[in-house]
Amino acid sequence: MAPGLWAVAAAALLLLLAGPGGASQGDKEPVYRDCVKQCSRTNCTGARLRGFQSAQPPYMALTGWTCRDDCRYQCMWTTVGLYQAEGYRVPQFHGKWPFARFLCFEEPASALASLLNGLACLLMLLRYRSAVPRQSPMYHTITAFSLVSLNAWFWSTVFHTRDTYLTEKMDYFCASAVILYSIYLCCVRTLGLRRPGVSSMVGVLLILAFTSHVSYLTFVSFDYGYNMAANATIGMINLLWWLGWCWQNRRTLPYWWKCGVVVVMLHGLALLELLDFPPLFWVLDAHAVWHLSTVPVHFLFYSFLIDDSLHLLNTEKIGVKLE
Structure with a gap:
């Protein structure tokens, strides 16, 4: 349940409903x-x-x-x-609003926002690793998930710095990797701690799904509509799964609300994409505002992960059945 994941899925669905993009x-x-x-x-x-x-x-x-x-x-x-x-509305070019280039940064506000999200994720990963012992059942899964998220934010920064065929594909593929890995994280936390075989099977299936997804987009057709639909579908499954877990554990886990707030906030913030206005001062557009607004959510997200990991470690030590 990475910060930005739910927003990526919701925004992808919104873009899908808007229809495929062509020449601007x-x-x-x-x-x-x-x-x-x-x-x-x-x-x-x-x-x-x-x-x-x-x-x-x-x-x-x-x-x-x-x-x-x-x-x-x-x-x-x-x-x-x-x-x-002539008094006409500012047009888009090649599917994007016109942005004032700063140094080599094609979309400076979005590049900065992606960088800040990556730095927030890195900072909180370091805090997580210092607060949670390696013996915690979710320690390695969360660490790996954070590295996948950091990779996605890195390529998001690169893509908004310089939009090329390669950077666009890496931005899309790495975002898909985060969404698919989040399903694995969700499965491990809600099912795999009790039945490790289930999470192993899901992991294999997700690797195959990711490989097929990337292969189709690379070698067959880079279909924006298909890519958005796939990400939105996986994101919605993940959303409902986590919300169901939050509701189920609301009476036993005092920190459950952090998970719920993160989910609701990120879906709400994704609606900023609907504004879709020409950049203010030719720098700040709706996409940049959306990315900037997700930066603080990392702190609440990792606060939840720390609380939950310590809870799992304590219940394992005293032999209590894991939720």
Whole structure:
């Protein structure tokens, strides 16, 4: 039940209902297309290209910004200016709102928010490992889950820094890995502590599901609708499973409410994606606000994990049946 997991699933469902994305209004405009062609023809060949490459800051070259990318960026703002001058709504380009690039960061607010989520997750993982003895039944499962989550936040940061074919796929695939691993975590906590064979079987099935999911998206078709539907389905199963566990243990576990609050908060925060407004100051959009709002939830989430892990350790020591 990682912070951001429920929000990922809910937002994916919302996006699915909105329909698959295609070419956006901005990059369909003839003025934009002509501008990019003219800029590329003039600036991205011969001596002009060599001049661009020699003047380009190292951090831009290292993150893969090309001359043609720079043409698209400049022409995007030219098109936005024309739209605003005529009183039209700001258009999207290639499925995204126009963002003011900061250094090499394509979406600076979302990249920062993803980084902060990763740092919060790392900080609380370290706190968990210092507060919970390794003998706790869930210790290794939670540690592994946290590493999977950290990997997902890393690729989310990279993707919002530089949107490429590779970074987009890694962002999607790593988010799917978190969602699938969360099912394993849920199974171990609610069933596997009493019946280890069940969690082992679920683990094998989830590995096969993840391998099939990634293989289909990589080698057959990267279907955004299918990817979102799959993540939303797994997320909703996980949501209902955890809420059922919370309700079942509300009288015996005094910290159950932390789990419930995290679930409700993250689903509520995911609704921020519905706002979908042009970025404030060309930096802060609904997606960035959503990611920023999930940062504090990590602290409550790991507080629940610490309480629950210590509870399991104590009940195991005195021979009490695990919930």
